[in-house]
Amino acid sequence: MSVAELKERHAAATETVNTLRERLKQKRLQLLDTDVAGYARSQGRSPVTFGPTDLVCCRNLQGHTGKVYSLDWTPERNRIVSASQDGRLIVWNALTSQKTHAIKLPCAWVMTCAFSPTGQSVACGGLDSVCSIFNLNSPTEKDGNLPVSRMLNGHKSYVSACQYVPDEETHLITSSGDQTCVLWDITTGLRTSVFGGEFQSGHTADVLSVSINGSNSRMFVSGSCDSTARLWDSRVASRAVGTFHGHEGDVNAVKFFPDGNRFGTGSDDGTCRLFDIRTGHQLQVYYQQHGDNEVPHVTSIAFSISGRLLFAGYSNRDCYVWDTLLAKVVLNLRSLQNSHEGRISCLGLSADGSALCTGSSDTNLKIWAFGGHRRVI
């Protein structure tokens, strides 16, 4: 077949793909008979109401000298690892506010960090395109610094996010500016699987975020500058299980819903969305109109342990607490006492859901917990 004939076939195939995409979009619209808020209202639900001193800032973790970019809790106990523009990881005991480790990184341009399932190691990555692993129990070197115990090389661009596979100390997943996600075997330092990229169907722009399903650790979701989120089965690298359209800007944050059957996203388009993984439906959009023309970007999201609350950090210093059922903002942490003086870049719930940690460009991390009176039903 000649080049010209191939080009003709390519044009025809592209036309088919566009038609199919449009048909899919229309079919989905037919199935969107309601959204979560509409359904919840029809069931007579009312929004969560917080008293003025219910959610309080109970710890202020000071120590970084640059913006905090990323944080992660241990699966057990009260420790947090944070990564900062100051080129350091700090490991904190959030309960006592004490720092247990301060790690000066070989490459200062760090973007992400994660705790291993046992809490014995931390991983980080950034503009060096490498994911570095540190064993917290290693003896320090002469300069007092913790040595790198493993470097995961292979990405062709920055490492934007990393997360250990739950209950697997030797496997983690990274997302990258090279448009791929990678599953790594830390023992060998080799890539077990590459999701997307040059030779496979996947994201068509930088991947910014990743979240592994806590109920089924084979599944993970990624968010990208191509405005989509994609669901992957780690055993099948050749194609995504599903692609979720809807956002109109970079998908900066993705997080699985606690039941493992849904996930949330946060984007430069100023919205958070809730998607269902089995049907592929977009269940809800979380967006509050602002007075001025500026639409703040969503930088980070986390669900409370029941899923009733969605915490979302924005580029304008807001940190909204959304009622996920009624799609209403029920609190703005920014308006509380001792709130951050800069934008929220990252946030995460403790393993038992009793505390939220927020990290900010003001160089601090803060812990928020419920200090009011609880009513049990």
Place this chain on the structure above:
Amino acid sequence: MDSETSSSVDEQVGVPVATSDTRGKHRILAELKRVEQDSKFLQEELEELEKTDNVSTVCEELLRYIDTSPDALLPVTNGPLNPLWDRWFEGPQDSQGCKCLIL
């Protein structure tokens, strides 16, 4: 014609015409295969969608999960309450307890 254009460019740099023609062809063939594969995936998705529940069915499941899960950060929640949830408000909270220096 495309092949003639690439020929003239390649003659200028001394690359054999046949090789450049083949390389261009391989690229387009790879791209074509990707688009045809995407088409196949989309067709499968469309067929799957015919058997898919609507949103209200999914919402019912979602509500049930949220309603039955205890949540430390809610003012009104399912039990059981866990006393460990309140550890953030107990004991000495010496914010000046850590005096280590970041060198």
